[in-house]
Amino acid sequence: MTSDAPRGVDAPPELVQLLTPEGERVEHPDYDIELTDEEVRSLYRDLVLVRRIDLEAVALQRQGELGIWASLLGQEAAQIGSGRALTDADMAFPTYREHGVAWCRDVDPVRLLGLFRGVNHGGWDPAEHNFHLYTIVIGSQTLHAVGYAMGIQRDGAEAATIAYFGDGATSQGDVNESFIWASVFNAPVVFFCQNNQWAISEPLEKQSKIPLYKRASGFGFPGVRVDGNDVFACLAVTRKALQNAREGQGPTLIEAYTYRMGAHTTSDDPTRYRVADELEAWKLKDPIERLKAYLFKNQLADQEFFDKVDAEADALGKDVRRRCLELPDPEPEALFQHVYAAQHSLLDEERDQYLTYLAGFER
Numbered sequence: 028m029t030s031d032a033p034r035g036v037d038a039p040p041e042l043v044q045l046l047t048p049e050g051e052r053v054e055h056p057d058y059d060i061e062l063t064d065e066e067v068r069s070l071y072r073d074l075v076l077v078r079r080i081d082l083e084a085v086a087l088q089r090q091g092e093l094g095i096w097a098s099l100l101g102q103e104a105a106q107i108g109s110g111r112a113l114t115d116a117d118m119a120f121p122t123y124r125e126h127g128v129a130w131c132r133d134v135d136p137v138r139l140l141g142l143f144r145g146v147n148h149g150g151w152d153p154a155e156h157n158f159h160l161y162t163i164v165i166g167s168q169t170l171h172a173v174g175y176a177m178g179i180q181r182d183g184a185e186a187a188t189i190a191y192f193g194d195g196a197t198s199q200g201d202v203n204e205s206f207i208w209a210s211v212f213n214a215p216v217v218f219f220c221q222n223n224q225w226a227i228s229e230p231l232e233k234q235s236k237i238p239l240y241k242r243a244s245g246f247g248f249p250g251v252r253v254d255g256n257d258v259f260a261c262l263a264v265t266r267k268a269l270q271n272a273r274e275g276q277g278p279t280l281i282e283a284y285t286y287r288m289g290a291h292t293t294s295d296d297p298t299r300y301r302v303a304d305e306l307e308a309w310k311l312k313d314p315i316e317r318l319k320a321y322l323f324k325n326q327l328a329d330q331e332f333f334d335k336v337d338a339e340a341d342a343l344g345k346d347v348r349r350r351c352l353e354l355p356d357p358e359p360e361a362l363f364q365h366v367y368a369a370q371h372s373l374l375d376e377e378r379d380q381y382l383t384y385l386a387g388f389e390r
């Protein structure tokens with residue numbers, strides 16, 4: 028770090044920004060976005076609702092109803108901006124934290140919770156939503172995304188894929204291999220890295236000596252750093268990168284510069300490794316507050332609108348909680364389902380053995 032300011036908080040000069048932390052609209056020579064007032068209000072609603080889902084999930088975990096939860100707090104704009112840039116035909120490959128992108132892909136939030144409650148192995152049909160299952164193995168989904176992109180390239184489809192991953196994931200072999208494949212095959216893929224400054228307790232400076240987006244040039248494709256707390260900029264930059272990919276111009280690496288305001292997961296205690304100042308400084312860059320300020324200042328929304336969105340968020344929180352608690356426990360034999368695409372004799376045998384074993388107990 029070159030200044031005494033808390034980590035990452037001095038916005039780097041090369042950052043694409045269209046909305047300042049104070050809610051002022053600014054221009055960028057390479058990126059612009061035309062949004063109707065209704066579209067801006069709709070983005071605000073998305074941000075507030077996904078934050079509410081996240082808050083409810085953290086509370087459910089604290090009450091013992093979920094095994095674990097990976098909060099997206101602070102990363103809403105990166106996820107909603109990029110998620111709303113996708114067309115129905117595009118395919119997204121998430122990590123375990125992309126609840127905002129899931130929202131944009133119309134995945135019922137309760138389905139996400141089912142996975143963290145341990146009552147299913149995935150929760151949704153990737154083909155139905157063009158949103159792959161969550162991936163815990165850091166970085167592996169970038170390879171899946173490139174493979175899928177090469178497939179749609181051969182199909183001649185007018186679509187692109189987007190691979191989500193974190194700053195820490197850029198140190199994984201899988202991610203670097205996926206960059207090479209994407210580059211040499213000119214695959215229609217957008218690499219969307221949410222640099223939230225931390226990989227559990229490892230700070231960014233332990234992952235890279237150069238800004239992450241600059242890594243792309245070594246692989247032979249463009250990289251761009253965007254203000255990850257600015258929903259307009261995330262939407263504009265991702266839209267352009269996806270369009271380039273669809274038009275045969277190959278991959279782009281987007282580094283969304285943001286901050287993980289919560290713990291890594293509910294199993295983590297960030298007070299053990301980071302100073303409180305850092306969080307306080309980043310709170311001033313909150314993605315929701317800046318859009319709210321913009322809406323207010325430009326008289327695009329009044330108090331009645333904000334109250335309505337808050338009420339909708341509360342109702343959604345209640346609904347998600349109720350339906351989460353009602354999720355049925357799976358039958359023990361469900362463990363053996365969906366392991367392979369088709370029936371498998373060894374697995375059938377193991378399932379029968381297990382059921383015979385269970386039948387020996389009184390239920």
Ligand SMILES: Cc1ncc(C[n+]2csc(CCOP(=O)(O)OP(=O)(O)O)c2C)c(N)n1
Pocket residue numbers: 124163164165192193194195196197223225226227287291
């Ligand atoms: C291959 C692999 N190695 C290690 C882990 C353990 N692990 C889980 S999350 C994580 C840090 C990931 O950091 P980052 O990529 O920055 O994503 P973030 O959680 O910050 O969104 C690690 C090392 C894992 N899940 N998979």
Ligand SMILES: [Mg+2]
Pocket residue numbers: 193194195221222223224225226227
């Ligand atoms: Mg990270």
